[in-house]
Amino acid sequence: MLTLKNTTxxxxxxxxxxxxxxxxSAEEDEGRRIMTDVDNRYRGDSWLxxxxxxxxxxNGRERERSLRMLGKMFGEDERTLTYVRAPSRLRGTGILTYxxxxxxxxxxxxxxxxxxxxxxxxxxxxxxxxxxxxxFTYGDLEGLEVEDFDYEVDQEHSxxxxxxxxxxxxxxxxxxxxxxxxxxxxxxxxxxxxTKAQYWxxxxxxxxxxxxxxxxxxxxxxxxxREQMIMTRNNRRVHSTVITRGxxxxxxxxxxxxxxxxxxERAAE
Numbered sequence: 001m002l003t004l005k006n007t008t009x010x011x012x013x014x015x016x017x018x019x020x021x022x023x024x025s026a027e028e029d030e031g032r033r034i035m036t037d038v039d040n041r042y043r044g045d046s047w048l049x050x051x052x053x054x055x056x057x058x059n060g061r062e063r064e065r066s067l068r069m070l071g072k073m074f075g076e077d078e079r080t081l082t083y084v085r086a087p088s089r090l091r092g093t094g095i096l097t098y099x100x101x102x103x104x105x106x107x108x109x110x111x112x113x114x115x116x117x118x119x120x121x122x123x124x125x126x127x128x129x130x131x132x133x134x135x136f137t138y139g140d141l142e143g144l145e146v147e148d149f150d151y152e153v154d155q156e157h158s159x160x161x162x163x164x165x166x167x168x169x170x171x172x173x174x175x176x177x178x179x180x181x182x183x184x185x186x187x188x189x190x191x192x193x194x195t196k197a198q199y200w201x202x203x204x205x206x207x208x209x210x211x212x213x214x215x216x217x218x219x220x221x222x223x224x225x226r227e228q229m230i231m232t233r234n235n236r237r238v239h240s241t242v243i244t245r246g247x248x249x250x251x252x253x254x255x256x257x258x259x260x261x262x263x264x265e266r267a268a269e
Contacts, residue, residue: 031151031165034187039146041192044221046072046254050246055133058238065090065132072254076101079259082141083267084132092268095131095141096259103147109138112264119261128179135208135229135241139178148174161190175202191215191222205234219250
């Protein structure tokens with residue numbers, strides 16, 4: 001038999017479940033909706049953008065990369081192709097990604113390395129590897145799948161149209177897939193873009209800081225002029241990648257076969 005003390009405690013717990021659970025569910029739903037809107041935002045039917053990377057290590061040594069990024073919508077599915085234009089020793093290195101709209105279908109990516117002369121399909125284990133010595137993983141470039149995470153809105157740090165969303169991997173397999181144990185996103189809900197993010201890596205003490213700057217709308221598409229990723233270990237900066245946007249074209253005619261493994265091999269020709 002329950003004592004009066006136990007009865008009171010049980011009633012209080014029941015009250016908390018009734019009162020707080022809907023709020024937590026609402027925050028989860030809002031966070032998922034916000035990140036789905038980011039994932040589905042308008043990018044154009046097709047696009048081409050040149051970008052310039054500056055990689056800086058902890059000793060201040062710099063390396064540069066010149067990239068070309070192409071994308072096209074195939075119905076609700078998105079295909080993107082990114083390849084190196086310079087330096088010459090890396091020219092033609094590229095990654096092709098299929099971002100499927102169907103949440104039950106995992107995204108797919110292929111990597112082409114000219115030195116090897118063949119295309120390699122990326123596995124789940126490759127998603128946490130870094131592209132061309134930058135601070136962006138293949139998973140970052142491919143896009144993290146919304147359905148792989150649980151979400152919560154951080155009301156305390158949200159302000160106006162900038163909402164902070166906390167993303168937590170659903171299981172250990174997702175942590176291993178992307179290399180992250182937790183992500184905080186700062187989302188401009190007017191533009192449906194991530195302006196800042198903070199990534200906690202599965203290796204203890206490692207955190208990445210992402211940010212975008214100077215947005216402008218080009219043919220209906222919101223784009224930033226510059227973005228950066230800073231890698232830290234125990235609060236000390238160890239590496240950074242700055243991406244500066246070059247020429248952009250929206251809704252141009254790009255042949256469908258550009259976004260094939262053959263197209264990936266021929267990209268830099």
